[in-house]
Amino acid sequence: MSVFNAILKSTKACIVSIIVYFSVFVLFGNISAKATASTKDTMFEDSVVTVAITDNDNSALSRGLVDYLKETENVVDPQTTSIKEMNDNVRFLIYDYALIIPEDFSERTRAGETEDLLEYVAPGATAPQFLLTEKIRTYMQDVMVYLNSGYSEDEAIALTKENMIKLSETKAKVIDTSDENHRSFYTGMFTFNGYTLLMILCISISSVLGFTKDTDVKNRINVSGMHFKTKNAATIAAVFCIGIVITAAVTIVVGLMGLSDNNEKFLFYCINVFALMLIGIGMAYMISAITTNENIINMVTNMFVLSMSFFCGVFIDLQFLSPAIVKFAHFLPLYWYTAVIRLINDTPADKILGKTFYEYLLIEILFASIFFAAGLIISKKKEQYAV
């Protein structure tokens, strides 16, 4: 028990790092998960574009257009008159669309001009923004038709608005039976957890294993007359105990934060996290075999885990990564962890346990074994060459 207790006590040396990464996970993981979460209730709804309108004309025609857009879209204040700032606001999603009605808008409309009547700023990358441009164009064309047919300005505006609003009231019934179309809070939290849990486990367990390799500690244990099997069993038990406590703490925190989201898939996420724990322990053993210097452990862990997090869909969703990067990511353990999370998110709860789920978990366990084996080989070679 003395080896077991000694290892647990040595964890105190890296308690600060554990607390820091834990805080990072709780704070930034929560923000990231809440920002990206979407449920079936909110996923499918009428698309409403946030439009910022600058009306430099202030005529009946321009006011008519603004009134129409207020009925169907979310009209906001542009907060600026600078085109550059509007472009930045659209780029950073403060609003989705910036419409600028120029001073000569009504004169040019009455003169029969149809080209470039309005200016707008939009990334043009989404369907709602494209459709809004088309909607505005259709509105202007309808107004022109009424004006050219002899209707007065007020009548043309009123009739066009009535017709366009009737068109907007068209409803579509969407039958959504697929879980692929939304992302739960747990998915976001557990995805971010891929980075923080690996960091905590690698740093803490590497430091602890490095402690056991300290000459003074090693000599004291050897002098105690403990059988090497007992010593190794105690070391393994202590390491697993530390891993399980940290993983359980993280899982409980996620569970408590997501209490309001009723999700029957929580257990599957937990199974996946414990598979990641094995990867973390394996990696930690390999790193501790390479070095016992805490600064180098920090450096190697940061380098490895951070780059894996970027490649494997933890910080950036896989859909934004090129196919070459995704292919390369298949050789990294964190990819399979996020693959299981995606599988759990996209599959109904009663169909998760299947061949694919077990395959991915097995791959994670194999990675853990590879890291452990690599650590053993490195240790043996170091002993052999007395490095």
Next chain:
Amino acid sequence: MAGTLLQIVSNIIVVIYIQYILGINLGVPMGTMIILCSIGSGLGISAGTLMGSMIRNERLLVTVPLFFTMICSFFSGLMWGQIKQLLQYNCPIINKINPAALLTDAMYIRSTYGPTDEFYQDTLIMCLMIVGCLIVSTLFLRRRKYVSL
């Protein structure tokens, strides 16, 4: 100097890899990108030197840089894209003192609007930060007493 040089070389390798091997156009001319990466590397190294010279506790030496980089990265829009623009309206000074925001802003402006006044302003602020960090580090690291030979 050695650390800065290594950092610059590794950043240039990353940029070349992203631009030419992955084929992702960063939108900034290569020369400007190299200069910005060099300034960013210098800023990181000098900020690290400052923290190292001010902090004596070894444990804090791990936590403070970690928190500092995480917070700077968060407020530069790494984890939540809108935060930088929201800060620009509500508290623009933060974007002018956040090194990560300055670097990302310089790259964004250069790629979207070209070499404007704001781009040069951001670059100048970063250079001033480097100089400031190094001066303060020197004050902390200099000897108080010298042995008489």
